[in-house]
Amino acid sequence: MHDWKPLLTKVDDDLVDGIPDYLLDSLIDWAAKSERILGVDLSGYSNPQARQSFVQRFDRKRRIRSGLSDESTESFFENNLTRPDSILDYLDYLAFNLTQLTASQHHNIFDDSNQRIVPAAIGRQTINESSAGLLQELDKYLEEGGSKWRVDVNGGSNCLVQRVTAAMEVAAEKVMSEGDEAGNLLALAWHQLFGRNPNSAVAYSTTVKALEAATKNSIAPKDEKYTLGKGLSNMRNQQWHYAIEADLGETAESPRNVDGGVIQLMMRSIWEAQHDRHGAVEGTNSISPEEARAAIFLAVPVIQAFHDKLVVRPTS
Numbered sequence: 001m002h003d004w005k006p007l008l009t010k011v012d013d014d015l016v017d018g019i020p021d022y023l024l025d026s027l028i029d030w031a032a033k034s035e036r037i038l039g040v041d042l043s044g045y046s047n048p049q050a051r052q053s054f055v056q057r058f059d060r061k062r063r064i065r066s067g068l069s070d071e072s073t074e075s076f077f078e079n080n081l082t083r084p085d086s087i088l089d090y091l092d093y094l095a096f097n098l099t100q101l102t103a104s105q106h107h108n109i110f111d112d113s114n115q116r117i118v119p120a121a122i123g124r125q126t127i128n129e130s131s132a133g134l135l136q137e138l139d140k141y142l143e144e145g146g147s148k149w150r151v152d153v154n155g156g157s158n159c160l161v162q163r164v165t166a167a168m169e170v171a172a173e174k175v176m177s178e179g180d181e182a183g184n185l186l187a188l189a190w191h192q193l194f195g196r197n198p199n200s201a202v203a204y205s206t207t208v209k210a211l212e213a214a215t216k217n218s219i220a221p222k223d224e225k226y227t228l229g230k231g232l233s234n235m236r237n238q239q240w241h242y243a244i245e246a247d248l249g250e251t252a253e254s255p256r257n258v259d260g261g262v263i264q265l266m267m268r269s270i271w272e273a274q275h276d277r278h279g280a281v282e283g284t285n286s287i288s289p290e291e292a293r294a295a296i297f298l299a300v301p302v303i304q305a306f307h308d309k310l311v312v313r314p315t316s
Helices: 021-038 048-062 073-079 084-103 124-144 166-176 181-194 200-219 228-237 261-272 289-307
Strands: 149-151 160-162
Touching: 021 073, 021 084, 021 124, 048 084, 073 084, 084 124, 084 160, 124 149, 160 181, 166 181, 166 289, 181 200, 181 289, 200 228, 200 261, 200 289, 228 261, 261 289
Parallel strands: none
Antiparallel strands: 149 160
């Protein structure tokens, strides 16, 4: 189905990092609906104590005073349009609490308060449906507005993550949705790299852990001290291979592929390029965002190949 596009207005396809003015009203409305579900709006079911506790926790986590204790969310958004990080962080905070509300078996979503902030009159099913619907709604608003941010609830503490190419998002989502340790670790790495508070070094090291989780049961299921380095050695020495390989043999009678297969080379690239693996080395820079991005993008197809049992040990 085709979607509507403006006929005469030129729309730039470049993604927007901040909060453009044309998105402001939609995001204000979304935040107001989210606060009502969470019971921390300035009217309706909520109470001043609940909102104060909610906002103060937001300030403590950011370690910046937002001013939300003294003004409405609408005023906060309008006054911070030129400082979009504050708005994006609050959207992320609201989205995170919506995911917690959906997962919670109780009305109280705070971990440091005994206040019931969600109206008891709202049924659990209604809360779950409303929370999930609001997260989808925010994602739709951001996509339609050309934002570089999207909603992804797979990674734990952050819900807003940077967009990447559609094909890579689909591939990564498939791995992350497997529900196993490798998928969960990849989701954490993804959010460490593309979330609101990126940490390239942690994203890279978590990507390596995801690879270890994905490969251990195939390569060395009984090794309790398994590392990716050990796995690489085993693959090379035992002549593992991918379902398809390039023939690099010197003669037709003696075909010879890459020792351990092309997947082993991809894994080795990630392993050996992690230059902070053994701690800081004098003159060595920390992991850059580009290095972490390259590692995680390479890890996605490798993990999927092991999931699909396309990487095998020779039988003879």
